[in-house]
Amino acid sequence: MPTKPAGTLYRGREGMWSWVGHRITGVVIFFFLLVHVLDTSLVRVSPEAYTAVIGTYKNPLMALGETGLVAAIVFHAFNGLRIIAVDFWKKGAKYQRQMLWTVLGLWVVVMVGFSIRHLSLAFGGH
Amino acid sequence: MTATIQSPRSGKIQPKYRRNGGSKGNFEMLAWLFMRLSGVVLVVLIFGHLTVNLLVGEGIHAINFGFVAGKWADPFWQFWDLAMLWLAMLHGTNGVRTIINDYAEKNATRLWLKIVLYAATTVIIVLGTLVIFTFNPCPVANGVQLPGGFCPAP
């Protein structure tokens, strides 16, 4: 009878999933950055062209997208600091799991704050 | 007779035991280090960017041509944005390079994906840098001031 492979310290656990999350958020942010430099470049075309393209960022649907993007950046940033701690701090590898939960906790706190502020601006007008 | 065995990672490895064949130098190690150093700086630059542009005052509603003109009138924000552009693009490009190396198995596929990646990176860094330094708050086309610009009183 084939049995499931025994778990390892890495596969299917916090270490692996944080790596998956870090990789996906990294790529998403990179592609957004390409677009974001292009839209900002419109300040060299004309004030109206820039204000028009920025206007598209101000509708409520886009605000949800922006919130998702900020969520990706904040996760990547905090988890990136965790990776750095794993690599450079003597006890980093030992506490990598606890640090991941700290990252997720901080991420929730920051994102609740950001979402309230940004979405109420976008949906409420002011 | 005693043979001296150098401790691992002391850097004093006999050339024939080096894994990188000596040709690539320390490039991969420096890239690894750069990801970490740029990461720390990017946390400050990006969180500052998001706070100033989205959280304070009227948030996203305040962003328009005048907002950008106001920021780039100050060399501090020009330098901030320049550093953020270069570090984020180089960090992101190196990250995507790693991902290409991981998943693209054919030599030709890896080569082409990297050519496209480096071309895009070059265009974006050059364009972004030019935009920051050639920004004109009072743009003029055919001798006429464009509407929405900020021009000195005549």
Ligand code: HEM
């Ligand atoms: C906010 C601050 C940031 C921090 C602290 C950070 C940190 C890191 C670290 C430590 C790595 C791992 C490198 C390695 O494994 O050798 C990494 C990978 C990566 N980062 Fe960032 N980063 C940040 C911002 C960004 C930005 C703005 C982008 C996009 C432009 C980005 C894109 C990537 C990509 C694509 C990878 C590769 C992921 C992989 O190999 O799985 N990062 N980052």
